[in-house]
Amino acid sequence: MMRKEKLLEINNLEVSFLTDFGKVNAVRGISFNVSTGETLGIVGESGCGKSVTALSILKLLEPSSAEIEGKIAYNQMNITNFTDSEMEKIRGAEISMVFQDPMSSLNPTMKIGHQLFDTLIKHEKSSRKEAKKTVLKMLESVGINDVETVFNKYPHELSGGMQQRIMIGIALICKPKLLIADEPTTSLDVTIQAQLLSLMKDLKNKLNTSIILITHDLGVVANMADRILVMYAGKIVESGTVEDIFYHPKHPYTVALLGAIPRMDLGFNQKLLEIKGYPPDLIDMKPGCAFAKRCMYSMVICDEAEPLVFECGDEHFVSCWLQHEYSPKIEKYNS
Ligand SMILES: Nc1ncnc2c1ncn2[C@@H]1O[C@H](COP(=O)(O)OP(=O)(O)OP(=O)(O)O)[C@@H](O)[C@H]1O
Ligand SMILES: [Mg+2]
Known part of the structure; x- marks a missing residue:
């Protein structure tokens, strides 16, 4: 069998937050890999450290309160100590993220179309005309009908479900090698949810994208993931293939x-x-x-x-x- 190439390697990651009540040990020494083209599901009860793990990979935790230890390697590159400007080259084009709370991550002062446009122009050298076409196509593919109208709206003018779709559009538009999706479809109705999950599947099949899929919905991981990590209180308590976890926990x-x-x-x-x-x-x-x-x-x-x-x-x-x-x-x- 061909050896699977490791795209992301996390080694003994520890994340703690200094708070007024003491030090919160949110992630307590976890190690895992994601191979190229693999979908890794992360499940566990609320507060077990799923989002904190995801945010540390992209270095999106506030450095003044979060203390991070351990090693993170992406594509054989040790990115543990990457600066913000070094990370900028990785975010979006290499690793992109769909956040749990779309409103906090969309820019409230910028029209939807321009947010997608910006992401695209920043990482790809396409003309503005071409870029607009790509943006409209992306909006369509995340299940938005009236794309020209939505292009000119601000985030607050859209429903939560629409915002979440836009987030997924932004995350996918640069065709990242690794997509981190944190509860990507939680607030959406079942039809749209299925549509977006199949969009992610398409991307994976076409571009061999790796996906880290964080969710409470065991049905979603069973359908999408190759492997699953079960987290509890900041640790991985069990990991295995979908079959291992569902049939032989x-x-x-x-x-x-x-x-x-x-x-x-x-x-x-x-x-x-x-x-x-x-x-x-x-x-x-x-x-x-x-x-x-x-x-x-x-x-x-x-x-x-x-x-x-x-x-x-x-x-x-x-x-x-x-x-x-x-x-x-x-x-x-x-x-
Ligand atoms: N900025 C912060 N300051 C202090 N504690 C934090 C901070 N961010 C997260 N935590 C704590 O870290 C722990 C893990 O949080 P995290 O958001 O990763 O949970 P989660 O598994 O994503 O939960 P959910 O399923 O509800 O999204 C929680 O106890 C949370 O309260
Ligand atoms: Mg979370």
Whole structure:
């Protein structure tokens, strides 16, 4: 098999924020890769560090409050210490992002058409006439009908769903090598959502674009992703192919997130599992597994030591003491 080329390599990324209440450890040492042409899904409950991870890749966190450690390499280039002007060359043309909150990232003072236009002119040497054509085509392809009108509108004149489509248009217009999409379709109706997801799929097929897809919607990752990272309290607790995660989840948190997987011993009429309790406070994290308090299989070791990472398959890794050879065997996690 051909070796997959790694486009993005994140090594031991740690991100913390200095706040009035203390240091918030939002991302606590995560490592992962994205290969060329691969779609990587990132899932996890609210507050687990998905957006912070995405924003650190593009260095969009406020340097005065965010402390970032670890190594980020893009296309074999160590971009960890890139300055803002060095990052400018990468943002948009190489790596682009669809933000969770479109209004905060569209420029409120600039008409939609000009925002797309600007992005395009900045990175590509096309004539203005050609650029306008490309912009209108892009607006069409993200499901906007009256493109000439929308071209001349300001962001606040458009609905949330429209804004989100524009964001996706801006992110795609320079044909980036890596697209980071943070909840790209959350506020959209199902039809438009499907349309935009298929647009992203097209781009991936045509240009071999890599995608990091952050979402709460497990249906979306199941459809789009090749591989999935499951995050909990700033860490990756499990990673694997879509098949590994959906059919052979090994972390009790993943299982809880997926809802119930049928248990032979319970027969029919089983209730869906729900995740009781809340994620831990990310200030003053205790040692041990962050999920232990909510885990029905929690052991003494879980409160005392950070679980090791166990390899359960070629691309399947899980950080849970249940995988240790001396742990009690629980059929659904050890089979
Ligand atoms: N600028 C900031 N200052 C302080 N804390 C922050 C800041 N940005 C994020 N955090 C904290 O970091 C943690 C991770 O936040 P993040 O936005 O990455 O979560 P998320 O997984 O994207 O959640 P959601 O699914 O709700 O979008 C949260 O506890 C959040 O409160
Ligand atoms: Mg988020």
